[in-house]
Amino acid sequence: MFMCKCLKAFHIQLMPIYEFLSTAVCRSPLGMSGGQILDEDISASSQWSDSTAAKYGRLDFEEGDGAWCPEIPGEPENMKEFLQIDLRSLHFITLVGTQGRHAGGIGNEFAQTYKIKYSRDGSRWISWRNRQGKQVIEGNRNAYDIVLKDLEPPIIARFVRFMPVIDHSMNVCMRVELYGCEWLDGLVSYNAPLGQQMTFYGQLIYLNDSVYDGAMIHSMTEGLGQLTDGMCGLDDFILSHVYNVWPGYDYVGWTNESFPSGYVEIMFEFDRTRNFTTMKVHCNNMFSRRVKTFQKVVCYFRSESDWEPTPISFSPVMDDVNPSARFVTVSLHNHMASAIKCQYYFSDMWMMFSEITFQSDTAMYNTTLAPPKTGPPTRDNPIHKVDDSNTRILIGCLVAIIxxxxxxxxxxxxxxxxxxxxxxxxxxxxxxxxxxxxxxxxxxxxxxxxxxxxxxxxxxxxxxxxxxxxxxxxxxxxSRLVRKLPEFSQTSEDTASKSPQTSPQDGAPHYAEADIVNLQGVTGGNTYAVPALTMDLLSGKDIAVEEFPRKLLTFKEKLGEGQFGEVHLCEAEDMEDYMDEDFSFDVSDNQTVLVAVKMLRADANKNARNDFLKEIKIMSRLKDPNIIRLLAVCMSSDPLCMITEYMENGDLNQFLSRHEPEGMISSAIYIYSNLQHMATQIASGMKYLSSLNFVHRDLATRNCLVGKNYTIKIADFGMSRNLYSGDYYRIQGRAVLPIRWMSWESILLGKFTTASDVWAFGVTLWETLTFCKEQPYSQLSDEQVIENTGEFFRDQRRQIYLPQPPLCPDAIYKLMLSCWHRNAKERPSFQEIHRILLEGLRG
Known part of the structure; x- marks a missing residue:
């Protein structure tokens, strides 16, 4: 990376602070490995044990068991595990380092990828993205090597979180270090108009602040971005230091046609009241292209709560000879302020800034908020005296405020x-x-x-x-009626004599809770809800699957567990010899295949064992290309096991989170076609279940597995996985429910029907088209989600719907909305949904 022309070595030596923080010079370790960061400033979401606590997550250290290790691994876009560092003050962070747990050869855990979140105040957390919009950072490939990664763009933060991202195949441990220097500017945010576009000889020049980390709606608020990223723009604003970006990337620019007042106003907020000496603005001056430095700047100051009535004004000398970009230095005359509002006046058609820095010292009466300074007063560390006559006024004001x-x-x-x-x-x-x-x-x-x-x-x-x-x-x-949940409303004995009720609306029977037999799943969740009539047909003792030798199963990982059993990921040998004639694996001879093994605990009670046998009977009848198949069983001895398919790419939630497109706007049609292909398969599988009068009750991307060529198969053990515990709402003493995917009548009335599965399909389709970047209704708490179902019931047009995803065509979003219709009879059937998606795929 080139350094800005205006950065001179002697400036760094003579000025009290850097004129401009460059990523090339601001790369010192901040104290994880050196011990300057104290143990109490390092925290974590969880830990394996006391010997793998947060304080052991120091780069190149081997204390404790050798690293920080979270108790439960993180998950893409829904990560809860983190290692947090409090730097005690704002820092300009340009580089991070990571390392795994080696522990002298005992440990072999490391994070292959991770993400970073940061905060300047400890309340608003920001996800770091690189200049191409990518969040995931490549980490370690072994447990001992240190991997350093430049943060492009750098971040300005006090708090930093390392959030490991892993798949289901390994645990992670981390040791970390931060590199940078203290952020002496004290700037915590700037608010400015959005950057604009220029058309230059038919070429679009994007002059937006692409790395701004605040809100960007009608203007930029409460964030920092390219004006503080330490990178000065080149003389030619079309060019950039950064490869693979658009023309104009280094600058934030505005045209005077959009500002009738003749100026652009930017407000700067600081961490505390400061004594300001100068402001330096790096401007482009390609006057041949109608771009010049500002003609005049007028700055207002806010010391406490009010803006001072008298601003300062400065007019730089206009340069129509040298087109080089340059810093314009504005004297701020030692004004005391915690915020500055500057109005930059146009001198030509365009005005472009790439960097704005401030030189200041902390005000004397605010030094209690700042890190203590040591050593005698120097030119770089002056002591400011405050007039005693003002002290009494200040104390009186403070008492009044109290x-x-x-x-x-x-x-x-x-x-x-x-x-x-x-x-x-x-x-x-x-x-x-x-x-x-x-x-x-x-x-x-x-x-x-x-x-x-x-x-x-x-x-x-x-x-x-x-x-x-x-x-x-x-x-x-x-309320009490809301708590009347289907799992506890009636027993299977109460419903055994019921017959299903049909709905003429879509041709598929809809089953109220009284018509459904509920089976307690191995892992604590409920399996497919089955009509009582169907259970009568399944009451025989025959099981249409083969007995499989346990010795041919090799344990790989525990996928989940519950009250009555566990789910394991295993490799199975010679599975093709035990399969039905109508089913075959896409593997060569003598090759193992991945399977999921549901295992009933040996101490499970009689009811749990009976439900386990019924679940096997149900699963053995399900034969559809988009439904997970029951392959075999182990029934000759305890523990009882059922063996089902498992797809090599894991569940759809993890798969989409790992494959979120980065800068692939040109291939959006191709990406959408793959997503629609997946959604069509889910609809096909649900069409098959609804034809059998089965109700899934937990349809979501976490319960859809992904195979080769984007093959999707619906499963039912997402509830058992700790990774998705946050997707379920526990009502004390009762059920654990996926309320963000449930229809209003399922939550309030306890009715689970084919129509409520259609509602869940709409949410699953929304997840798919957003690449599972966030939970449905992520802006609402669980209680607010339940309150929202009350709005659906009252139907007074105050209910909140999930928003239209960026990649979602209007026709597909209309389909989603139809799935969330208040009247269950007006929701489309899965036959209709499958037809609509299939036609869209062919079209």
């Missing part, structure tokens, strides 16, 4: 106490009304333990709910 704050706190506490009293009264009224309502319902429908009758009609049940929600959506947990 009294005001105390008064505000008292008012807030009083309002909270009063609100809680009102809530208690409201809930008591609600409970009384609910009790009366349920009593009326039990008399009307004779729905009791002695004489169970059919469930109320939709119209009748709605009248009850209209009385349950009169107080609005501000409730903190589900």
């Amino acid at each position: 009294f005001i704050l105390v008064a505000i706190i008292v008012i807030i506490l009083w309002r909270q106490v009063w609100q809680k009293m009102l809530e208690k009264v409201s809930r008591r009224m609600l409970d009384d009304e609910l009790t009366a309502s349920l009593s009326i319902q039990s008399e009307t429908f004779t729905y009791n333990n002695n004489n169970p009758s059919s469930a109320p009609s939709e119209q009748e049940s709605n009248s009850t709910y209209e009385r349950i929600f009169p107080l609005g959506p501000d409730y903190q947990e589900p």
Whole structure:
């Protein structure tokens, strides 16, 4: 990388701070390996044990067991595991180093890839991306080598998190170091208008701030970006230091046609009140292309809460001879301020900046907020005296502010106490009304333990709910009817005599909870919900799969576990010899295949064993190209096992997270066609299940496995995996539910039907088209998701829908919205969904 022309070595020696922080000179280790960073400033989300705690995550150190190791490995775009470093002050970080756990040859754990998040205040966390938009950083290939990676762009932060990304094949441990220098500017954000586009002889020049880490909607707010990345633009703004980027990349630019006032206003926020001496603005001056430095700058200062009425003004000498880019130095006359607002006036058609820096010293009365300085006063470390006459005024203001704050706190506490009293009264009224309502319902429908009758009609049940929600959506947990979950509403004995009800709307039977037999899965989740009529047909003792020798299974990894059993990833030998004639593996002879083995614990109770046998019978009947097949069983002795397919590329959630496109706009059509191909296969598998009157109840990308050539097969053991524990909402003493994928009637009424599977398919389609970058409704808490289902029930147009993904055509988003229709009968069937997706794929 070239250094800016204006950077001179003698400047670094003479100035109190750097004129400009260059990534070429700001590369010193910040103290993980040297010990300057204390143990208490290193924390982590979890650890294997005390000997692999965060404080052992120091580069090139072997204390403890040799590294930091998280208890549960991270997962792409949904990572919860991290190693966090608090640098105590803002730093300009240009380089990171990582290392695995070697421990003298005992350890062999390392992170092959990782991501970085950073924060300047400890509350707002920002995901680092390189200049091409990629988040994932290539890490280590063994446990002992140190791998250094330049951060391009560099980051300005106090807190930094290393977040390992791994697949299902290995654990990770990390030792890390940060490299850079202290951020003496103290700048924490700048707010500016969005950069614009220039057309130059038919070529588009993009003058946007592409690495800005704040909000970018109508303007740039609360972030830092290219104006503070330590890189000065070249004389020719079309060229760049960085390869494989667009013309104009180094500069943020604006045209005077967009600013009737004749100036661009930028506001700079700092970490504390400072004494400012100069501001340096690196400008382009290619006057032959109508680009010049600013004609005049007017700067306002905010020392406490108010802006000073009198600004300073500065006009640089215009240069129409030398087209070189240059720093323009503006004297700020030792103004005390925590924020500066500058208005840069145009002198020609275009104005372009690539770097803005400030020279300042921390104000004396704010030194308690800054890291302590040592040594005698020097030119680089001056002591500022404060007039004693101002001290009394300052103390008086502080006392007044304290009294005001105390008064505000008292008012807030009083309002909270009063609100809680009102809530208690409201809930008591609600409970009384609910009790009366349920009593009326039990008399009307004779729905009791002695004489169970059919469930109320939709119209009748709605009248009850209209009385349950009169107080609005501000409730903190589900009401009693919301807690009436399908897993606990009726036993299989209660429902054995029920017959399915059909819906003429789509030709596929819809099963209310009273019509479904629930089987407790091996890992604590429920398997496919099966109609009672179908269970009668499966009541025989025959199992249509072969017994498989346990000795031919080789354990690879535990995929998940639950109350009654575990799921293991295994390699199976000679599996093709035990398969049905209509099924074959795409492997050569004598080659092992990956399989998932569901294992029932030997101490499981009788009911769990019976459910396990029923699950085998159900799975043995499922034969579809897009449904995971039951291959064989081990029933001759405990523990009982069922062996199912497992696809070599893992589940769809991990697969898409690892294959998020980076700078592939030109191939968007190709990418979308692959995604639509995957979605079509999921719809095909669900069409098959619905034809058998089976309800999946946990359709999501985590339950879809990926094989060769983007082959998709639907499975059912995502709930058992610790990786996805955050996708499930636990109601105390009751079920664990994937509420972000569930229809409103499933959450509120406990109804799981083919139509509720259609709802979940819409969410799964949304996940697929967003490359699983975030959870559905990631901006909502679990409680807010449940509240949103109440809005769907009330249907007052206040419900929140998932937004349209960037790669999603309007027709497909319309299909998603139809899957989330309030009226279950108006949702499309899986036959219709499959047809629509297939036609789009062919088109």
